[in-house]
Structure formats: C-alpha cells, structure tokens
Amino acid sequence: xxxxxxxxxxxxxxxxxxxxYALKDxxxxxxxxxxxxxxxHTGSGKSTLTQHLNGLLKASSGDILYNxxxxxxxxxxxxxxxxxxxxxxxxxxxxxxxxxxxxxxCFGPKNQGLSQQEIENRAAEALRLVGLDESFYKQSPFExxxxxxxxxxxxxxxxxxxxxxxxxxxxxxxxxKGRDDILGLVxxxxxxxxxxxxxxxxxxxxxxxxVSRLVVMNHGEKVFDGTPKxxxxxxxxxxxxxxxxxxxxxxxxxxxxxxxxxxxxxTTVEEARDAIxxxxxxxxxxxxxxxxxxxxxxxxxxxx
Amino acid sequence: xxxxxxxxxxxxVDSVLHRLDPRTKLFGTLVYIVSLFMxxxxxxxxxxSVFLVAAIRLSKVPxxxxxxxxxxxxxxxxxxxxFNLFLTPGTPIFKIGFLQMTWEGLEFxxxxxxxxxxxxxxxxxxxxxxxxxxxxxxxxxxxxxxxHVGVPVHEVSMMMSIxxxxxxxxxxxxxxxxKAQMARGADFESxxxxxxxxxxxxxxxxxFISAFRRATDLAMAMEARCYRGGEGRTxxxxxxxxxxxxxxxxxxxxxxxxxxxxxxxx
Numbered sequence: 001x002x003x004x005x006x007x008x009x010x011x012x013x014x015x016x017x018x019x020x021y022a023l024k025d026x027x028x029x030x031x032x033x034x035x036x037x038x039x040x041h042t043g044s045g046k047s048t049l050t051q052h053l054n055g056l057l058k059a060s061s062g063d064i065l066y067n068x069x070x071x072x073x074x075x076x077x078x079x080x081x082x083x084x085x086x087x088x089x090x091x092x093x094x095x096x097x098x099x100x101x102x103x104x105x106c107f108g109p110k111n112q113g114l115s116q117q118e119i120e121n122r123a124a125e126a127l128r129l130v131g132l133d134e135s136f137y138k139q140s141p142f143e144x145x146x147x148x149x150x151x152x153x154x155x156x157x158x159x160x161x162x163x164x165x166x167x168x169x170x171x172x173x174x175x176x177k178g179r180d181d182i183l184g185l186v187x188x189x190x191x192x193x194x195x196x197x198x199x200x201x202x203x204x205x206x207x208x209x210x211v212s213r214l215v216v217m218n219h220g221e222k223v224f225d226g227t228p229k230x231x232x233x234x235x236x237x238x239x240x241x242x243x244x245x246x247x248x249x250x251x252x253x254x255x256x257x258x259x260x261x262x263x264x265x266x267t268t269v270e271e272a273r274d275a276i277x278x279x280x281x282x283x284x285x286x287x288x289x290x291x292x293x294x295x296x297x298x299x300x301x302x303x304x
Numbered sequence: 305x306x307x308x309x310x311x312x313x314x315x316x317v318d319s320v321l322h323r324l325d326p327r328t329k330l331f332g333t334l335v336y337i338v339s340l341f342m343x344x345x346x347x348x349x350x351x352x353s354v355f356l357v358a359a360i361r362l363s364k365v366p367x368x369x370x371x372x373x374x375x376x377x378x379x380x381x382x383x384x385x386x387f388n389l390f391l392t393p394g395t396p397i398f399k400i401g402f403l404q405m406t407w408e409g410l411e412f413x414x415x416x417x418x419x420x421x422x423x424x425x426x427x428x429x430x431x432x433x434x435x436x437x438x439x440x441x442x443x444x445x446x447x448x449x450x451x452h453v454g455v456p457v458h459e460v461s462m463m464m465s466i467x468x469x470x471x472x473x474x475x476x477x478x479x480x481x482x483k484a485q486m487a488r489g490a491d492f493e494s495x496x497x498x499x500x501x502x503x504x505x506x507x508x509x510x511x512f513i514s515a516f517r518r519a520t521d522l523a524m525a526m527e528a529r530c531y532r533g534g535e536g537r538t539x540x541x542x543x544x545x546x547x548x549x550x551x552x553x554x555x556x557x558x559x560x561x562x563x564x565x566x567x568x569x570x
Contacts, residue, residue: 056483079489087487095484097509107506111489142513156488 003030003053003085003164008062010048010220022048024220026062030164030198035190037207037228038200040217041242046200047090049217050166053198054078054085083112086162090169092153093146101127101144101152102137108160126159127152129193130185147178151185158189164196165189171206183210204246208232208267216243229265248272314435319364320548321433326442328549329430335556336426339563340419345570349415351562352422360425365432373428374421381420388413436468445543451534458534466522474515481510 010023023045030036040046051057052064055071055078064071071081089095098104105123114122127136130151136144141152150170157165167186171179187210190197201207207214207228214231216224218241224231232238235245235253244250245267252266252275262279266272321329336355343349360370394408434442444461451457482492485506492503 051483054487056486079491082487082489087484089480089484089487092484094514095481095488095506095510097506107485107490108488111491160489 002032002065002067003028004065004068005029005049005052006063006065008049008052008064009060010045010052010057011060014060021220023052023059026220026222028215028222028225030196033190033194033196035187035197035210035212036199037211037214038198038217039202039204039207039214039243041202044217044241045220046217047168048220050087050168050198050200053164053166054082054087056082056087079111083108083160084162085164085166086157086160088154088157088165088167088170090172092156092170093141093149095156096141096149096153099140100138101132101141104141104152105155105159108156112160122159122161123155126155129158129189130155131181147174147181150174150178150182154182154185162195164198166198166200168200169202170199171201171203179206186210204232204244205248205268208246216241228267232267233265315365315369315432317364319362319433321359321363321429323548324433324552325543325545325549326434326438327446327543328545328552329434330439330442330446332552332556333427333430335560337423339560340422340426342563342567343415343419345566347570348563348566349418351559351566355559356422356425359429363429363433365429369432370425370428373424377420377424381417384420385413385417388416437465440464440468441539441543456534458537462534470515470518473518474511477514478507478511481507481514 005026005028008023008026009021012020012022026045026049038046038049048057052059059072066081066085069076071078096104098107102123105126106119109119109122127133132148132151132155136148136152141149144152154167154170165186170182170186174182183206186197186199189195199207199211211228214224214226214228215222216231216238223241224234224238232245232249235249238244248269248271249267252262252264252272255262256264260279262272262275266275336352339348339355340352343352360367389405389409390403392406392409392412394406397405397407397410399405431439440461443464444457447455447457482490486492490503490506492500492507495503
C-alpha cells in the first residue's frame with residue numbers, strides 16, 4: 001500500500017510560447033499510514049502534484065504507481081483511484097450543491113455505485129467522524145458557518161472511504177478555533193482510521209505540530225524531504241525560497257545565541273516550554289541566590 | 305483543460321494599429337463595412353482588397369489568426385454561395401434537373417463570397433488589435449450622444465467590461481469545481497444527453513453561488529469606493545486623438561472617395 005512517484009514532469013502549455021514547467025523530475029514514495037506535510041510557496045507545484053495523485057492531471061512524462069500498479073496503464077480505472085485517493089480541495093465548501101447536508105455527503109458514495117443502505121451508512125459515518133450530529137442532516141449546507149461547511153465538504157470526501165486523504169490547505173480562511181478543530185480532526189483520522197494523510201499547508205506551525213514527514217517544493221522541484229526537525233534545521237535555506245521555520249525555532253536560535261543552550265531542533269511551542277522549564281529547574285538548583293535576587297520569590301517555589 | 309481558452313481574440317503585439325484610438329478603429333470598421341456594400345465592380349473590390357491587405361500588414365498579426373476567424377462562417381458562406389449560384393436567373397451554364405447554374409449567378413456568388421470574407425476579416429482586425437476594455441471604452445465615448453435620449457451608455461458599458469472581466473475568473477472557477485466534483489467521483493463525460501445534463505447540476509449550482517457571491521462583493525467594493533454611475537465621472541486614461549488617428553481618418557476619407565468614385569464612374 002503505497003504511492004510511488006517516479007520522475008514526474010508536468011508542463012503547462014506544452015509546445016506553445018507559454019510553455020512552463022509545473023513539476024520537474026519529482027521522485028517521492030509515500031508509505032502506508034504516513035502523515036506527510038507538503039509545503040512550498042504559491043506556485044511551487046504543490047497543488048499540481050496533489051492533483052496528479054488521483055489522476056485529475058496527467059503527467060507530461062514520468063510514472064505514478066499506486067500499490068505497485070501504474071495509474072497510467074491502459075484501462076486503469078481512474079474512478080476507482082479517485083475513491084481510494086480522496087482529495088479535499090482548497091475552500092472545499094465551494095463545491096457544496098445539494099439541498100441538505102446529508103444528501104451532499106451522499107454524492108461521493110452514490111457515484112461509487114453502492115447500495116442505498118451502504119450510501120447512507122457511509123454518509124452517517126463520515127458526518128460522525130467530522131463531528132456533525134443528526135441535527136445537521138436536514139439543514140441546508142449554505143446556512144452553516146464557515147467551519148461547519150468545511151467539515152461537511154470534508155465528510156463528502158471521507159464518505160468515499162479513501163485509503164489516502166489529501167487536504168489542500170484545509171485551514172485557509174478559518175479562525176484559530178476552526179483551524180484547531182480541522183487539524184485535530186485530520187490527526188484523529190490518521191491515528192484512529194489509519195489513513196495516509198498528505199497535508200498541503202502554508203503554516204509551518206501546523207506542519208511542525210502534526211506531521212511526521214515534511215516535503216518541501218520549490219519551482220516544481222522537491223528540495224527537502226525529511227522529518228520536520230531535519231527540514232527546519234535548514235531554516236536559512238528555507239528563507240531563500242520564501243518559506244520559514246516555525247516562529248518558535250527562531251526564538252530558540254536567538255536564545256542559543258545569548259548562551260541559553262536549548263535543543264536547536266525545537267519546532268513547537270510545547271517542546272520549547274518543556275525545554276525551558278527543565279533548563280530553568282537545573283539552573284535554579286545550581287545558581288547562586290544573590291545573583292538573582294529579583295527572582296528570589298519565584299525560585300523558592302521551584303522544586304529541584 | 306479549460307485553461308487553454310483565451311479570452312476574445314486579442315493578439316498582443318505592438319503595432320500602429322494596436323496603438324490607434326479604439327474609436328478610430330471602430331469608425332474605420334464601419335466605413336469598411338459600408339464600402340463593401342457599396343462596391344459593385346471589380347475595381348471597387350480591388351480597392352477594398354488593397355485596404356484590407358494594408359491593414360493586415362500594419363497590424364503585425366500573423367495571417368493565420370485572420371483566417372481562423374473565417375472558420376465560423378464556412379457554413380453560411382456555402383449556403384449563400386450555392387443559393388446565388390443556382391437561383392439567379394440569366395444565361396445558363398448547365399442544368400441538373402430544375403437547378404441551373406448561370407453566368408450571372410457565378411459572378412454574383414463570387415462577389416458575395418468575397419464580400420462576406422472581407423467583412424469578417426475586417427472586423428477580425430478590430431478585435432485582434434483592440435482589447436475588450438478598449439473596445440468598450442471606445443464604444444462608450446462614441447455612443448455618448450445616446451445619453452441625451454435617455455440611454456444609460458456608461459452603465460451599459462460598465463456592465464460589459466465587468467462581464468468581460470469575469471469570463472476568465474469564471475472559467476477558472478468552473479475548472480476548480482469540476483475537478484473537486486471529479487475527485488468525488490462525478491462523471492461529466494459519459495452517458496446520454498439527459499444524464500449529462502443531470503451531471504451538470506453539481507457543477508452549475510456551486511458556480512452560480514460563487515458568481516453571486518463575487519457580484520455582491522464587487523458591488524460592495526464599488527460602493528465603498530463611492531461609485532455612483534457615470535454622471536460626472538472622469539477617466540484615469542481618457543481617450544484622445546493623436547496625430548496618427550488624424551492621419552488614419554484622412555486615409556478613410558481617401559478610401560471612401562475612391563469607392564464612391566468607382567461606383568459613380570461604372
């Protein structure tokens with residue numbers, strides 16, 4: 001169960017004066033159950049790459065193997081591929097069209113040609129996964145809030161029971177609460193449903209917190225591929241391609257420059273908090289009290 | 305798939321014709337169309353051909369783009385030519401059943417075909433060298449006199465520019481929604497006509513909603529910038545005639561005089 005991308009090229013407007021490489025010799029293997037973050041600035045080819053994975057775009061050259069089988073092989077069923085590789089587009093709520101939430105979620109499984117009973121079971125299951133209860137079923141999708149609409153749209157893809165779920169900036173335009181809800185949901189899908197997740201994102205904080213592997217794209221090429229910690233170690237190079245490490249990484253590096261030796265691989269606020277606290281405890285045990293008189297009160301409370 | 309469609313026919317190069325005031329080009333097209341309907345002899349068509357060839361050369365647009373515009377009138381051309389060939393009374397060339405081809409018909413059909421082709425090519429030059437926005441600007445200004453008889457010229461031309469501006473946006477939006485629905489297993493290609501029409505619902509509903517949303521946003525943004533219609537509104541780039549426009553008008557006059565002279569002389 002894996003996706004293998006081999007020497008993938010995609011050229012827009014091939015053989016015209018507007019010819020432009022959107023993807024350039026991309027090689028990538030996505031293993032079963034991975035949680036991958038795909039980052040890159042606008043126009044780097046992230047969205048183009050994701051649309052290749054379920055066959056919406058056809059490569060100019062190169063190959064994609066899904067479970068060892070080339071999707072460009074003659075007679076390969078794109079419809080089946082699309083139900084195995086679910087793609088949630090940016091602003092997925094713009095695709096809602098049905099009169100009520102429940103029938104909209106049914107659209108995907110209905111296209112898969114399942115029985116009515118199965119369609120309804122899957123829709124109900126998908127809506128449960130995204131945290132929308134039965135009171136929402138008969139509501140018009142257009143009357144919901146932004147975050148709820150988005151969850152309906154995600155449920156629309158989940159109802160097809162994909163093995164791989166690709167989300168293109170699922171948090172764009174949401175408030176912090178909506179963002180945490182959606183990312184929490186994605187994490188739950190990964191942990192509990194054992195789905196392979198590919199998260200396209202602009203937010204370094206989000207990917208640092210959730211993903212186990214990070215792929216960085218620039219000008220249609222894969223430039224970095226590794227764990228978030230490995231990738232963010234190259235934060236200087238990331239800056240040259242219009243990206244950055246999470247803000248907390250900068251704080252950690254600034255502290256290191258001033259002699260506070262925290263682990264340089266810290267990428268989330270939680271890690272930084274724990275590291276600073278443990279350093280603080282160590283420090284207060286060895287420090288001379290008269291050097292820190294202004295903090296004396298606090299130090300007494302700290303147990304060594 | 306929809307990305308390859310270009311809006312209108314505008315061909316972006318820098319030529320004298322591209323730089324002309326849109327009003328000059330509009331007027332020129334009008335003069336040319338009128339002249340084609342006045343032409344009734346070989347010499348008039350020669351003059352019209354010279355004028356057309358000169359315009360094509362000056363526009364720097366490859367000839368193949370001009371010819372492309374003719375594809376749309378092939379059927380019309382065939383029908384009108386065959387009608388003229390067979391239904392004009394006169395000296396017969398040959399006869400098949402009740403159909404007879406005449407010399408007069410041949411002559412008439414020939415001129416007819418040339419007239420139609422020239423007509424289309426003449427107006428194609430206008431759209432190839434003028435952006436849609438310039439065109440509406442030119443129309444607004446040339447038709448400004450209609451304001452006095454109660455036609456809201458500015459409002460109509462504003463609607464036209466907005467509609468044109470939205471075409472590429474809507475194309476992109478359609479592409480996006482189509483892909484999103486295809487990702488959910490929608491099938492837009494197979495099936496009979498009714499099934500295909502039904503398959504359009506998941507595409508059209510979101511498309512309309514997004515168009516209305518954009519329209520509301522645009523209206524709000526225009527109001528926020530105090531848009532209140534054409535009255536007293538000035539332009540950032542007002543149209544004004546240059547020396548080249550005056551020369552062009554002179555050439556129109558000359559051309560029209562030639563056509564008129566030929567018509568009167570023959």
